[in-house]
Amino acid sequence: MTIMTDLAPARRFREFNLTWSDVGPFLALAALLIVGFFINPEFLSATNLANVITRSAFIAIIAVGATFVISSGGLDLSVGSMAAFITGVTIMFMNRLAPGAQGWAIPAGMAMALLAGLLCGLANGLIVTVGRIEPFIATLGTMGIFRALITYLSDGGTIPIDRSLRDLYRPVYFGTVAGIPIPILISIVVTVAAAFLLYKTKYGRECAAVGASEDVARYSGISVVRTRTVAYVIQGVCVAIAAICYVPRLGAATPTTGLLWELQVITAVVIGGTALRGGKGHIWGTVAGAVILELIANLMVLSDFVSEYLVAAVQGAIIIIAMLVQRFSK
């Protein structure tokens, strides 16, 4: 028979039970750094690491949003094309404003990007929740729509940012504050805010409950529609933030912007320890996952062992290994 052996004080209650999905991604990250150092000491240099992490920022920011969607039991395949679409719309909007508003076109463009992301996310969310369409199918549809829209808007070519804005906007990707690249700072802010939302608020609880069991959530008086829709809106806003950082990198939007990002995003979330079927989300693990993906690509470029054309294959193998580790550590 079960006996209550300890009515422990509140201190015990907050203790952590670490599992593989909690620490696994960070162990993998540490192992990767060590292996990288032995392959090429240049790998651990501050410049190289700053470079790699800056490049992983887009995927990391989007993947943080995806952690909410996947944790709540959903999936979003449209993030890559949505990022391209938002980038394009934002650049067109800023270019239109540039002659009159000059520098003010940039904050206005950022606000526009956030609004566009929010609306795109809301559309995805409503199709999935109110329309009751499988997330896979719903976002497969919007993925095609966003991709077609950016192709149409750019007329199959590129939408470059106006010359007058290019230098003003440049620091958002290339600038640093106290030696840290701005995209890294932005991802840290996004991640901290997201971790607070997921772990310290009622919404985070509801999100995990809906993902763990839709029925239990419904019977407990939680609105599944509201919770899931909000998760997609968060995803949309994260995509917009990533797009804002992305604009100065190439200074243009093209029909191939953000191509296959959705796969990298889902990979980052899954190797970060969040189960694809929903439930508890691992925000910090997700970020580690995004960095791991970029580090592997970087390592392959720096070393001569494997052709860099095989980067995607190695990343694919990583996701499978991560899943196997999760399976067998249970």
Place this chain on the structure above:
Amino acid sequence: MSALMRVEERRKNRLATGVVTNLQAPVLRAQHLSKQYGLATVLSDINLDVFPGEIQAIIGENGAGKSTLMRILSGYVEPTEGEIWTDSQQVAFARPREAQEAGIALVHQEILLADALTVAENLFLGRNLGRWGLVDDRQMRRVTVERLAEIGCAVSPNAIVGAIPLADKQLVQIAKALLDEHKVVIFDEPTAVLTGEEVLKLQDVILRLKARGIAVLYISHRLDEVQRLADKVTVLRDGKLIGSYPGRTLSQMDMARLMVGRELAALYPEKPAASVKEPILAVCNAHVTGRVDRVSFTLHKGEILGFAGMIGAGRTELFEGLVGLRPSKMSVTLNGKAIHLRSPRAALDVGIGYLTEDRKGKGLILQDRVAPNLTLSALARVHPGLWLRRGREAAAMREAVVKYDIRLKSLRARAGELSGGNQQKLLLAKLMLTDPSVVIIDEPTRGIDIANKAQIYAFIRGLVAEGRACIMISSEMQELIGICDRILVMRKGRITGEVFGDRMTEDEIAFLATTESAHFHGAGDPT
């Protein structure tokens, strides 16, 4: 030779010889069986003899080790120590298949069928009958119909299992276990999800097995059933064998006492004297498409109102409709004010709480810890303000654990690790955290042991004594009679009668629950 032919062959042989094995020797014998998980001893030194044609009931509280014992005997778990003999031969089962080959089958408590397949496909899953390398569907369907008919089940072999009623699923599962000829059939709480007629059907199945000389081991929490059926009653407590007693010599109270190991106070709390009561909830002309038709009733403060009826009578659907879990039309008055509830949240906000009958599927997130489960319905109440308040949550948890006597290994245990009775108490605590004035409890004691039952009855009586009102839906007539102040009986989506006082008898309720032409315009009608 196909699996089916082998089965038929064995059957014919048995019928032809007409011998049902030697009645003197036990068909299954366990000696000094023990099972340890790490440091925890789940079973210690169990001796058991099972004779052909005998129905032996195994009773005990949750956690007494019944299921572990049955799992050992059927090859799902290996014992730490001890011997198992079948037909005077020592055996050791490394997997269920080996036990099946030795003639021992286990009918699981949970339904383990593939929802997307048909009845026939499920029955033959993993051992399809074939001819020339092709699957012989026609033959399998024929055998399915035959075997289901034998146990009194008329469901079509082509029906998709996900779409048939729970009771039929249970029967299909039994038919599947009985597909091969067995010497010993073990039933792990087969009647937990069945009601009235279906329980009788199953008892019939068991008696037929007995008549064929097959030994039946039978775990049940329903002591009335045990008393009726069992030739021998074996009692386990805390992993130890308390004793085996000839059936029908023990009263239900005797059995309960042996299981618990001490004198039990009365199972049901005392009912307060009837008094004039003010109505709190009135439901008028409730419709739930296809399930509930023109149902009206009134609930009073301080009252426990029972809803009796067969599975499928529309009781659960009525109340799921009331709290907005499924589309419905009804006019509802709460404390004299007309309300319309569109979601469970809205219902909780006005103080109407519904506790589901499906505690594992819809009540608790089994893989999550106890505290988040406890507070899930009352997040806004426990965590006022923007962020989670762990201290308040921990306090709520400790209070609930003490108040509802929820037994946990630690405060960080996961909901799925709790026994059924403790899960049910946790669910009740979860609902009460929202401080509802109307508590609707669907099947409050399904599959839980007698000590926990008594506690839950006491909690329910206690919460109405605080001025709340309670609606209790149950398929166990005895518990409704034992605890309710008044019982409404439903049949096919209509209320067919109301019983209270001296008229609260099983006969009366069964009559109302099954009779075609009963009409009711009783005192409960608010119009």
